Amino acid sequence: MITIAVAGNPNSGKSTLVNAIAGTRLHVGNWPGVTVEKKEAIFEYDGKKIMLVDLPGTYSLSPYTQEEIIARDYLVHETPDVIINVVDSTNLERNLYLTVQLLELGIPVVIALNIYDEAKKKGHRIDIKSMEEALGVKVVTTVATERTGLNHLLTAVLKVAGNSSRYYSKQLDYGEDLESVARVMERKIKQNYNFLAEKYPLRWLTFKLLEGDTHILEKINGDRNGLCFDEVVQHLRKTYGDDIESIMANVRYAKAAETTHRVLSKPEIRKIELTEKIDAVILNRFLGVPIFLALMWFVFKFTFDVSTPFVDWIDAVISGPLKRWAMVILGMIHAPAWTTSLVTDGVIAGVGFVIMFVPVIFTIMFFITFLEGSGYMARAAFVMDRAMRAIGLHGKSFIPMVLGFGCNVPAICATRILENQKDKVLTALLIPLMSCGARLPIYVLFVGTFFSENSGTVLWSLYVMGIVLAIVMGIVFKRTIFKGEPSVFIMELPPYRMPSFKNLMIYTWERGKHFLVKAGTYILLVSIMVWLLLNLPWGVEHKKDSYLGKTGQVIARVFKPLGFGSWEVASSLITGVIAKEIVVGTMGEIYIEKKMVETTEQKTLLHDLKECGISFTIAVKDSVTNVFSTFWMKSISIGGDKKLTPLRTVIQETFTPLSAYAFLSFVLLYMPCIVASIAMRNEFGTWKWVGVSFVYQIALGWIVAFAIYQGGKLLGIGIG
Amino acid sequence: MNLSMLKPGETGKIRDIEVRGSLKRRLMDMGVLIGEEVRVLKKAPLGDPIEVTIKNYNLSLRKKEAKVILVTTAAL
Ligand SMILES: Nc1nc2c(ncn2[C@@H]2O[C@H](COP(=O)(O)OP(=O)(O)O)[C@@H](O)[C@H]2O)c(=O)[nH]1
Ligand SMILES: [Mg+2]
DSSP states (O other): OEEEEEEEOTTSSHHHHHHHHHGGGOEEEEOTTSSSEEEEEEEEETTEEEEEEEOOOOSOOSTTSHHHHHHHHHHHHHOOSEEEEEEEGGGHHHHHHHHHHHHHTTOOEEEEEESHHHHHHTTOEEOHHHHHHHHOSEEEEOBGGGTBSHHHHHHHHHHHHTTOOSOOOOOOOOOHHHHHHHHHHHHHHHHHOHHHHTTSOHHHHHHHHHHTOHHHHHHTTTOOGGGTHHHHHHHHHHHHOSOHHHHHHHHHHHHHHHHHHHHEEOOSSOOOOHHHHHHHHHTOTTTHHHHHHHHHHHHHHHHHHHHHHHHHHHHHHIIIIIHHHHHHHHHHTTOOHHHHHIIIIIIIHHHHHHHHTHHHHHHHHHHHHHHHHHTHHHHHHHHHHHHHHTTTOOGGGHHHHHHTTTOHHHHHHGGGGOOSHHHHHHHHHHGGGSOOGGGHHHHHHHHHHHOSTTHHHHHHHHHHHHHHHHHHHHHHHHHTTTTTOOOOOEEEOOOOOOOOHHHHHHHHHHHHHHHHHHHHHHHHHHHHHHHHHHHOSTTOSSGGGSHHHHHHHHHHHHHGGGTOOOHHHHHHHHHTTTOTTHHHHHHHHHHHOOOOOOOOOOOOHHHHHHHHHHHHHHHHHHHHHHHHHOSSOSTTOOOOOGGGHHHHHHHHHHOOHHHHHHHHHHHHHSOOOHHHHHHHHHHHSSSHHHHHHHHHHHHHHHHHHHHHHHHHHHHTOSOO | OBGGGOOTTOEEEEEEEOOOHHHHHHHHHTTOOTTOEEEEEEEOTTSOSEEEEETTEEEEEOHHHHTTEEEEOOOO
C-alpha cells in the first residue's frame, strides 16, 4: 500500500482536492485525543492500493499550533511514501515557505499547483519546468473545483513512489554558512545522539536542534553541549547578527522568494480584485457589524426553522407508526411485557432522539462548511473579535455561541472552526448557558402557568440570564482554568472563493455521519439506563418506589433550599440529562400517573406508510414557508400548550411563582444534556471537559436558584 | 514607530520585531520578517483588529500584536 499525505496551507484548496480525489470514500474522524479533524481514504488507482491522509492545513512545521504538531508528527513518525503538497498558485511565496520545510524531511514531494485557473485569470504565468528544477520535485497544475489535473497528479505520485521519476525530493542549499554548520552538527548528532538520528530525518533534526525546537529539545533534556552548540551559534550570529529562529525563517523565506521570482511572471498593473470590492462593503465601518448579524440571523433561522418541521415529522413517525409496529411485532412473537416496554420506551425512543438531531446537525454542518470555504468565516472573526475578546474569547467564538440558542449540540460541533484548543474548550464550556430550544417546553409550561400576564418578559429574562452568566463565567474561566494562556489573533483573510457544491455535500455528509454514529451509541445506553431506573424493580405500582423515585427522594433534600424539594421534581430533573424537554414528560408521567391507554385502533402498514408520506410533504411545505413567512424565529415563539391542564394544576399546587422561577433558572443552568456532552467528548477526545461542565453548571445552577429563592423570600416577592 | 500606529492606506517597512518566543515565530511564519514591506488596509468595524497586506496576501492581527512590530515609514 502506498501512503500519501496531503499537506498545504489553509485555504489552498486542500479539502476540495482531497474530496475530488477520494470522494465518498473519505472518512472523517478526529486525530487521537484532539479536536482536529482527520480525513482518510483508502482506494485503488491504476491497480495500486493507496491510503490518502489529509493533514491539517498549516503555514509552517514549527511546533506551536495543534495543527502544526499533528502534521509534523505524522510526517516524521509515520513517514508517508509521498507528500502531495497543495500550493495556492495565486500566493506562491507564502505557500512555498511550507514546501521548503517539507523538503527538509527528505520525503518525496509532489506539488499540486492548485487554483491554477485563478492564477491564469489574473495573468500570472508560472514556469512549471523551472519550478521543478528549482525545487527538484514534480509539479502538476490542478483545479480542484473542476477536477482537472487529478489523473496527472496521481500518476506523478505513483511514479515517484515507484522510484521511476526524475524528480523526487531535493536538498535545498541554505548558503555556505548554514550548510557548514549543518554538516558539523550532523556529524555530532550521529556521534552523540544517534538514538535521535535513527528516529528522525537527519537534516530536519539538525535544523530543529539548531532552532531550539522545544519538542526535540525535550528528547535530549535540553542539553545541546554534545553539538558544539555554542560555537555554532557564535558563528551564525557573527554572520547574520540575529537569533537563530529568525535566521532560519529568513533563510527559508529567502528560498521561497527566490523560487517565486524565478518561476513567476505577472502583469505590472494590478487590477482591483473582487475580494477588495466585497470587503469594502462587508468589512465597512458602519455596515460590518449589521451585515454580520444579519447573516447570523439568516443562518440561525434557516437552520432551526427549516429543520423544525422535519424534526417534528421524525418525532411523529417514531412515536407513532414505528412504535406501534414494533409493538405489533413484539406481540406476535409473544414478547414479555417488559421487553416491549424496553424496546419501545427505551430503545426506540432513544434512537429516535438521535435521529431527531439529523436535520439540525446536517444543516449546520452545511453552513459552516460553506462559510469556511467561501472565506467569510475569517471575516466574521475579524468583525467580532473586539467584542468577544472582552470575555476571553476569540472572534470566531461568536458563531457557535449564537447557534447555541437553537441547539447546543451543533453549536458545540461548530467550535471546530476555532484553531486554538483553549478557545475551543472555553467556547464549548459556555455554550450550555445559551438557552436552547429544548428548554422552551419547560419554560412554556411554567411561564404559562405562573406568569401568564408578563410571559414575554419572564421568558426574555431567562435568555438574558444565560448570556450574562456566560460573560461572567467567561471572565472567571479566563482568570482560573485558562490563566496565563496567551491569546493571539493572527489570521489570514483569504480571498473570497465559491465552494463547490459537491464538495459541500460530501463534507456535510461525512461530518454529520461521524457525529451521529458516535452519539447514537451513548444515547442508546443512557436512555436504556433511564428506562431501567424508571421501571425497576419490575412491576412497581408507584413511580415513587422505582429506582428513579428512590433516587429522587434522596437528592430532593438538596433542592429544598431552592424551593422545590419534592421527589417528583428531583426525579424529573434526573431524566433531564437525556434532554431538557424530557423533564416535562417525566413530570407528566410521575404526577399524573396516567395509565397508558393503548390505542386499539387497527391500522394497516399501508395506511401508516401513506400517513408518513403525507406528513412528510407537509413538513417540506412547512419548512419552505418557514423560511419566507416570518421574520421572527419560529423556534423561539411561545406557543401556549393548553393540553397539559391536569399537569398545570398539579404544578400550581406544588410551586409558588418564586420557586417556579428558581426552578426555571436551575433548569436553564444545571447541566449540558447527554447529546451535548457527547458532542463535547467527541470534539475534545476526553470526558474531562464534560466533567468540568457538569460540575460548574450544577454549582452555578444551585447558587443562582438559591439566591433567587432565598432573596425573593427575604424581600417577600412571589411567595403567595 | 510601530505597525499599530499606521493609518489605513499607509505603508511601512518592518524594522524589528520586539518579542520573542512563539509569538515571534508565528509572525515570522506568516511572513512578517524584517525588511518586509507592509501596508495597512483597514481597521475592523469595532476598531481592532487591523488588516494588512504583506507578502502579497492579507493578514489580520490585533493591535496588541501589531505593537511589537516596529516599522519605518520612509517617504516611498
Ligand atoms: N478557483 C478555484 N477555487 C478553488 C480551487 N480549489 C479550491 N477552491 C476553492 O477555494 C476555497 C477553499 O478551499 P478548501 O478546499 O476549503 O481549502 P482548504 O482550507 O485548503 O481545505 C473553496 O471555496 C474552494 O471551492 C481551484 O482549483 N480553483
Ligand atoms: Mg479545509
